[in-house]
Amino acid sequence: MTTDRLPATPAATAGYVKLPTIPLPDGTEVLSGGEAWLEALRIAEERAAAAPLIAVDVYPGADVAAIAAGIAAALPHAEVIDVEAAAAAAPEVIDALIGRNLTDDRVFGVMSHFTVDEFYDADKLGELRARVADRRSAVVLVGWGADLAACRGADALVLVDMARWEIQQRLRGGAANWRATNHDEDALRKYKRGFFVEWRTADRHKRTLFDRIDLLVDGNAAGADAGAVSGDAFRAALLGATSRPFRVVPFFDPGVWGGQWMKDKLDLDPAADNFAWCFDCVPEENSLLLEAGGKVVEIPAIDLVLSRPRELLGERTFSRFGAEFPIRFDFLDTMGGGNLSLQVHPLTDYIRDTFGMSYTQDESYYMLDAADDAVVYLGVKPDVDPGEMFTALRAATDGKHPFDAERYVNTYPAKKHDHFAIPAGTIHCSGANSMVLEISATPFIFTFKLWDWDRVGLDGVPRPVHLDHGERNVQWERDDQWVEQNLVGQVQEIRREPGLVEERTGLHELEFIEVRRHWFEQEAAHDTEGTVNVLNLVEGDEVEIVSPSGAFAPYRVHYAETVIVPAAVGKYLIRRTPNSRSERFATVKAYVRGTLDSDV
Incomplete structure (x- = not known):
């Protein structure tokens, strides 16, 4: 994503907001293009006893060749090594390895549990590690699994991350899967390979990197437009997101x-x-936009789920579903x-x-x-x-x-x-x-x-x-x-007060999601009670979500917008805003059934 995609005055945007943002910590600098690679070198040189080593771990689907070229242009005195080209297993070896998970079906496969090292040639990876260990000048390792070649010993660790929606667009446009030769293959089959194999493996791998990365680079963008933030800013933004309502970036798609x-x-x-x-x-598909000073860095929303599942989902929901x-x-x-x-x-x-x-x-x-x-x-x-x-x-x-x-x-x-x-x-x-x-x-x-x-x-x-x-x-x-x-007309009134009606609109007892609808004129009180809430404003022009204790700034919600309220938020109010013109409002709120005392 380009760093100037954010509108100049997002708070003033009327109606449905298509580019919601999450704030980065005060003072965060969003770097662009070559600035990120210069910063990575600076960090590595401060830590290196000799020639610095930088590992740039890239989510499968990003353009490794373009990223490597950008690094080489910014760091002309460093040796830039494409880890995938140097040590990945041959395409036919990978195809044989994952064939049982892909099946012959056009759409469905079997969920895999590979680790990224299984997609590398052990002998070639060993040779690459020996070559890196014997370096005499700065070396940058680039590619999915670059951290493997560094043996977790890089002086600076960078993650180039991507949202699955962007990957899908590239696959539809003719890109191949990771280390595959299937550029012309049916897009559904390419998506299947990502869904059942590549993305599962990649998410497990990057989850081991989150606590260690020095820089996070937006792989959805390209070249000089790619934004980057420090690892500390990335982690702080995700932690901050669990303490207040937020929205993911919606995406829209045509269909027959x-x-x-x-x-x-x-x-x-x-x-x-x-x-x-x-x-x-x-969140598996959508993005988050991390914003500072009018610049944004796009990251996969799944990063928040993987890195902060307890705060986001709540202990009971996490214990039931894990980081999902x-x-x-x-x-x-x-x-x-x-x-x-x-x-x-x-x-x-x-x-x-x-x-x-x-x-x-x-x-x-x-x-x-x-x-x-x-x-x-x-x-x-x-x-x-x-x-x-x-x-x-x-x-x-x-x-x-x-x-x-x-x-x-x-x-x-x-x-x-x-x-x-x-x-x-x-x-x-x-x-x-x-x-x-x-x-x-x-x-x-x-x-x-x-x-x-x-x-x-x-x-x-x-x-x-x-x-x-x-x-x-x-x-x-x-x-x-x-x-x-x-299944039809299953509406049960839960409570009625002046200006407020709460209803269970009911998913069936066989389903684990509870849905409550609140009709109100002025405000409705809520409590996450320790589990994530997802809600949509289904009636009325705009409302705001407010913390009774002032724990977060009022969060404005427009008609048809979906909002995630993390489990850690606790008590919150939804109320009309001074600009609201509607006479009444309604939200539908979903959460995992059996995690709230109010379920019964």
């Missing part, structure tokens, strides 16, 4: 069913055909678009046994907005014959025998502020002309498409369906009667 609501309401590019998705709280953010908020825009794919998510036992995931993708649709004809497809109709239905679905894959979804699947009218629970195993999809706030668990790629309305993807290739997986997970007892008793 995408709509127009977000373009109009969130001030997006009016020339775009559509926007289908917005990931507004998916379990709650996802995102938008699905079909206003003026089309139906989502008809789909089902895997049961917990199935996702664990088949893909190695520890929990599944339970979810819900909260209707942020809806046209008069909006519907949600949910559950099977009474007495559906499973064999007949899946025979019809398989026949539809030839593109000549459209699947009659309404014959087999229930449809329910959907209006603004309705909330539909969708536990794993339930057939579902949102119809056209809806604006869905999806509140769900985080394993977000585990969707078994059953029918996609005879569409192809934006790349012109038919979107994948997974009928065998789907057939093994559909819960056939979830017919209209069960759905109406358990």
Whole structure:
């Protein structure tokens, strides 16, 4: 990210803020381009007994050649060594190593547990270490795993980090996976390799670096635009983020069913055909913008989860999920678009046994907005014959025998502020002309498409369906009667006071996420009670989150913005601002069920 991406006066930006920031400590200097490498050399020279050694550990997906060239230009007297070129295992060796995890499927693999050293040739790595040990002048090691070649003995350690969203963009644009030759491969297969292998390994590796790095460099940017901050500033900013509300940087993506609501309401590019998705709280994918003096450094939001899980998630949620953010908020825009794919998510036992995931993708649709004809497809109709239905679905894959979804699947009218629970195993999809706030668990790629309305993807290739997986997970007892008793209209009033109503809008008892909606005129009191809260302003123009003790400055929230309130915050108020024009407001708040005394 360029260091001048931040608007000059972000506090004055009206409406939905697309580039929220997190403050760096007072006095932090954001370095640009070659300044970072000069600072790394300065640090190394202060510590070195002889020739300084700098390790620049690079997240897979960053442009190592460009980074090395930038270092060489800034430090012309240093030897710059591409660790990957010098010692990585051959592509065919890596392919054989990870083949079982990738499988032959276009979308799904098996979660891996590799360590980065397994992707290096031990003999070549040993030779490189010996070469470094015998250096007579400054040496800079560059690449994923550079710290390995330094044997943790570098005089200065730099991490060039990247957000997964930026990596996805590069993969779509023709970049290959790490040390692979798959530039022209299907983007879904490249994403699969990242999701199941590379990013898991890279996150485990960089987690060992966080406490030691001297500099953090923004790998999302390039060349002279790349910002950098000291390791101390990076760590302090992340610790500070756990003591107050914050937002990740949302990203928006088109789709074959995408709509127009977000373009109009969130001030997006009016020339775009559509926007289908917005990931507004998916720390595995989203970024954080660390800001000082009007300059920003973009880092992956997962860095906060990995480095400060207890303060962010709370002890009880951390003990249950580890350093993983379990709650996802995102938008699905079909206003003026089309139906989502008809789909089902895997049961917990199935996702664990088949893909190695520890929990599944339970979810819900909260209707942020809806046209008069909006519907949600949910559950099977009474007495559906499973064999007949899946025979019809398989026949539809030839593109000549459209699947009659309404014959087999229930449809329910959907209006603004309705909330539909969708536990794993339930057939579902949102119809056209809806604006869905999806509140769900985080394993977000585990969707078994059953029918996609005879569409192809934006790349012109038919979107994948997974009928065998789907057939093994559909819960056939979830017919209209069960759905109406358990998943539709499940609103329970919890308390009512003058100007305030709190409701449980209800995910099903099989799901681990609790959702509370607060309607209020002036303010509503909250308490994290030791677990992370995620909330969205679903009614009203703007509010602010305030600490009763003044522990943090008031944090302004606009309509449709998703905010994370870390567990460490404790008590907080959400109240109208002096500029609010709305008569009443509503937030929906999600947290892990069973971690608050107020659950019952």
